[in-house]
Amino acid sequence: MSKEKIQIEVNGKMVTLEVEPDDLLVDVLREDLGLTGTKVGCRAGECGSCSIILNGKVVTSCLIPAMKADGGKITTIEGLEKDGKLHPLQKAFVEKGAIQCGFCTPGMLLSAKNLLDQNPDPTLEEMKIAISGVLCRCTGYQKIIHAIHAASETIRKQGV
Amino acid sequence: MNQGMNLVWSKSLHWEKYYRPQSIPEALKLLEESGGHARIIAGGTDLIPQIRNKEKEPKVLVDITRLSGLNEIKLENGFIKMGALVTHSQVAESPLIRERALALSEGASRLGSPQIRNLGTVVGNVVSGQPGADTTIPLLALDARVKVVSQRGERIIPFTEFFIDTGITAVDSTREMVTEISFPPLLENETSISLRLARRKALALPILTVSVVLSANLKKKTFHYARIALGPVAPIPFRAKEAENRLASAPIEDGVIKEAAQKAAQESNPRTSLIRGSEEYRRAIVANLVERGIRKGIERLEGKHV
Numbered sequence: 001m002s003k004e005k006i007q008i009e010v011n012g013k014m015v016t017l018e019v020e021p022d023d024l025l026v027d028v029l030r031e032d033l034g035l036t037g038t039k040v041g042c043r044a045g046e047c048g049s050c051s052i053i054l055n056g057k058v059v060t061s062c063l064i065p066a067m068k069a070d071g072g073k074i075t076t077i078e079g080l081e082k083d084g085k086l087h088p089l090q091k092a093f094v095e096k097g098a099i100q101c102g103f104c105t106p107g108m109l110l111s112a113k114n115l116l117d118q119n120p121d122p123t124l125e126e127m128k129i130a131i132s133g134v135l136c137r138c139t140g141y142q143k144i145i146h147a148i149h150a151a152s153e154t155i156r157k158q159g160v
Numbered sequence: 161m162n163q164g165m166n167l168v169w170s171k172s173l174h175w176e177k178y179y180r181p182q183s184i185p186e187a188l189k190l191l192e193e194s195g196g197h198a199r200i201i202a203g204g205t206d207l208i209p210q211i212r213n214k215e216k217e218p219k220v221l222v223d224i225t226r227l228s229g230l231n232e233i234k235l236e237n238g239f240i241k242m243g244a245l246v247t248h249s250q251v252a253e254s255p256l257i258r259e260r261a262l263a264l265s266e267g268a269s270r271l272g273s274p275q276i277r278n279l280g281t282v283v284g285n286v287v288s289g290q291p292g293a294d295t296t297i298p299l300l301a302l303d304a305r306v307k308v309v310s311q312r313g314e315r316i317i318p319f320t321e322f323f324i325d326t327g328i329t330a331v332d333s334t335r336e337m338v339t340e341i342s343f344p345p346l347l348e349n350e351t352s353i354s355l356r357l358a359r360r361k362a363l364a365l366p367i368l369t370v371s372v373v374l375s376a377n378l379k380k381k382t383f384h385y386a387r388i389a390l391g392p393v394a395p396i397p398f399r400a401k402e403a404e405n406r407l408a409s410a411p412i413e414d415g416v417i418k419e420a421a422q423k424a425a426q427e428s429n430p431r432t433s434l435i436r437g438s439e440e441y442r443r444a445i446v447a448n449l450v451e452r453g454i455r456k457g458i459e460r461l462e463g464k465h466v
Binding site: 022024043044048051057060063067068070111114129132 | 173174175176177178180201203204205208209212221223225249272273274275276278279361362363
């Protein structure tokens, strides 16, 4: 099989990669770019651990052939901090105890970021829907909701 | 090594070629040249897991996401038309769909999860041919039709003739491509509703999905017509014709609604299933949700937001 060249913008940086036709985006991010914050859970789009933001929408990277993402703009969990400073959502997750084992956390944070980017003052129901694509098996969802709510207030007052 | 671990952690899926055509004729040519070994990929939310599970083993994937003009929802010549790249999120957020086909908006907004709705397409959901698919059922009630193209030409297939068996439709996905689904938008005296019963609100397959399209004259207290679609209660998406006939031109009365709901339960054919419950339970649920759908439909015609 011959490798193909793709170009993607990952966390603000343009990268050129050579991929196999049947490489999946999640593996390219983890193995080729070393961005292991994106987790592999079910590989069937059901657990949400591999969630990333692609062209402004949160999606499961285990269902996307790498070649399909060619030309796309991606944010992974590694792209959330700015100049060594955590994103308000990350801070809120730490402060509210919304992280236990941490496996779902990247997907939760990116789902929450995608929500707040589009809707800075979400209702409880909107927050629940936003994280409904990611499974957490440790803390439950209450603290995660509290953290998203707290972060939304911080962002509205102080910006990101 | 434990095989389950192997399945999850390793890539463990394979195809040889990945094409990204720039036009529909180019896509059709690539399909034809692959001699039955190619599949179209748009959202990939069904196809990638199917390849992983070896339910499908294409050697070639033809990515149609770069084709222009297929990602729009538009009102044209008296039809709402959705191109092959329209996602569930797009449908769920569309004011046109909400105003003129609320049942489809409801179906699309309950499918899978935000991630799946952002990736998956309505056309893909329909072409997968599952009997209880979240957008298929409302589209069946909305009297939708499918535009299919191949190198041999173009054909329009009504939903009532589109589904052949579970997972099998009138489209040969290795040679043909669905470019559009269209349906007539609902008028002033018409309304629609979708109801879904599932174990959870996200990432759970439906135990039952029901969509009802109603037309009625509230002043005269009579139904004009009804279209009732449901699934999964048979190998293919199901129209409850006897229930529809009971409502046609009938007075809007409790007894009539209950009878129609009973007829829907009798004419549907659910099997006892470990996931979805016993046949008896599923029939009871059909009657229940069909009745609720008709009642809520009437309330919507009265202008209530239910």
